[in-house]
Amino acid sequence: MPDNVRSALAKAEAVTDALPWLARHQGRTVVIKLGGHAMVNDDLTAAFARDIVFLRQVGLRPVVVHGGGPQINAELERRGLKREFKGGLRVTSPESMDVVRMVLAGQVQRDLVGLINRYSPLAVGMTGEDANTLTAKRFVPWIDGEPVDVGRVGEITGVDTGALHSLLADGRIPVVSPLARSAEDGLVYNVNADTVAAALATALRAETLVMMTDVAGLCAGWPHSQEVIPRLTACELEKLLPELSDGMVPKMTGCLDAVRGGVGAARVIDGRVPHSVLLEMFTDDGVGTVIVPDPDESEVMPIA
Ligand SMILES: Nc1ncnc2c1ncn2[C@@H]1O[C@H](COP(=O)(O)OP(=O)(O)O)[C@@H](O)[C@H]1O
Numbered sequence: 001m002p003d004n005v006r007s008a009l010a011k012a013e014a015v016t017d018a019l020p021w022l023a024r025h026q027g028r029t030v031v032i033k034l035g036g037h038a039m040v041n042d043d044l045t046a047a048f049a050r051d052i053v054f055l056r057q058v059g060l061r062p063v064v065v066h067g068g069g070p071q072i073n074a075e076l077e078r079r080g081l082k083r084e085f086k087g088g089l090r091v092t093s094p095e096s097m098d099v100v101r102m103v104l105a106g107q108v109q110r111d112l113v114g115l116i117n118r119y120s121p122l123a124v125g126m127t128g129e130d131a132n133t134l135t136a137k138r139f140v141p142w143i144d145g146e147p148v149d150v151g152r153v154g155e156i157t158g159v160d161t162g163a164l165h166s167l168l169a170d171g172r173i174p175v176v177s178p179l180a181r182s183a184e185d186g187l188v189y190n191v192n193a194d195t196v197a198a199a200l201a202t203a204l205r206a207e208t209l210v211m212m213t214d215v216a217g218l219c220a221g222w223p224h225s226q227e228v229i230p231r232l233t234a235c236e237l238e239k240l241l242p243e244l245s246d247g248m249v250p251k252m253t254g255c256l257d258a259v260r261g262g263v264g265a266a267r268v269i270d271g272r273v274p275h276s277v278l279l280e281m282f283t284d285d286g287v288g289t290v291i292v293p294d295p296d297e298s299e300v301m302p303i304a
């Protein structure tokens, strides 16, 4: 068989194989978090933008939450400002908050909206501040049994999905920056993007939360081992949480909160693999780690 025919057949097969998945996901909301590390390669980010348009065009309702940790680090460095993380969260001074807001809302979000709109003019950028989509208060995490001051880092206190629902009903793709204003002190807070994605997925009753990052999934025995854990129930993840470090803390806490809050599944996938989001949604060969709700006890209880 000539190569061009073989290649055309493979494409036709891929499309028909996706049919049951397309039917299953019709009209469903999926919240996709694109980590800043997964955005450092322009070709990959462009492929992501195309995939998101594809999801929308085949009938899903994608909502994108973006990160920007490395991009914020670069700008802080350019300005000679310190960068520090505690428990996976950026210690955010009022000075660095200005940089965080400028980079997230003025740079990373704008670039992503522009890329998606190159394929189809559907993306609308917003931050959690818009229409009070997210409200927050100062977050004081407990690390090693002690409260730790991480500055202007926010904990989400409320989600108003009105603006997101309007955009989704209009066929748009919301692209959300992880910032939120406090109703108490009126200040804008830096919220971890994983936390925002989980809160939006829960409030929107999403079918799936997808966290795209720069590792193949949640690994057992990190950093010595890179062995990906393919599947965890919420209970299993809860037991693992105290052993996790760095960026995996907010990511996996978000996954746990989302599935406990009614989201069908949370997936951590490798954003460095082109089209990984399509592989995850439309094939059996999903790679990475999936977190599923605990089995309903009534389903596993023996009948008396
Ligand atoms: N158990 C683990 N499995 C995989 N990665 C881990 C683990 N613990 C910590 N990490 C670190 O978490 C990082 C991903 O989190 P983060 O840097 O916040 O990425 P993102 O920008 O995608 O949110 C990985 O690059 C890795 O260095």
Ligand SMILES: CC(=O)N[C@@H](CCC(=O)OP(=O)(O)O)C(=O)O
Pocket (backbone or CB within 6 Å): 034, 035, 036, 037, 066, 067, 068, 069, 070, 072, 088, 089, 090, 100, 153, 154, 178, 190, 191, 192, 193, 194, 247
């Ligand atoms: C409080 C906190 O840590 N906020 C993050 C917000 C951006 C983010 O979460 O970006 P990634 O997804 O690329 O890590 C930060 O300042 O880096």
